Amino acid sequence: MRNFLCFTLLFLITLAFLNRCSTEEVVQESLLPNQYTLTLSAGEGGSWVPDANGTTYDEGVIMTLTAVPDEGYAFDRFLGSDNDGGNCGSLNRPPPSPNNCRAIILMNSDRDVWAFFSKLE
Secondary structure (H helix, E strand, O other): HHHHHHHHHHHHHHHHHHHHHHOOOOOOOOOOOOOEEEEEEEEEOOEEEEOOOOOEEEEEEEEEEEEEEOOOEEEEEEOOOOOOOOOOOOOOOOOOOOOEEEEEEEEOEEEEEEEEEEEOO
8 A cells, every 4th residue: 555655646746747847838829919901092093192002000000091183183982991982072071182082991901992083074
């Protein structure tokens, strides 16, 4: 019986020692925010200011970009922004300057945003 108790005690000490000397690495969860890519496209007759195409942003960043028409064109609409129906140039919210319109973009996923322009007659 004494041999059994000694063997059991030795076994438990060995097991405790092996668990303390484990080679497993402790992996800490990353505290970095998710990052998403903004892809900007402009139809014929205009561009984006600033040109942030292909830029990566942290999750939760709110971008405000301006669609600027070329001479002879007017801003028409956005597609993919958070204010696609954003009444630019209306009496309720005039544009920042003639024919320009601002897009609001919340970076909560990869975003593909278009600005369209129409030719003036």
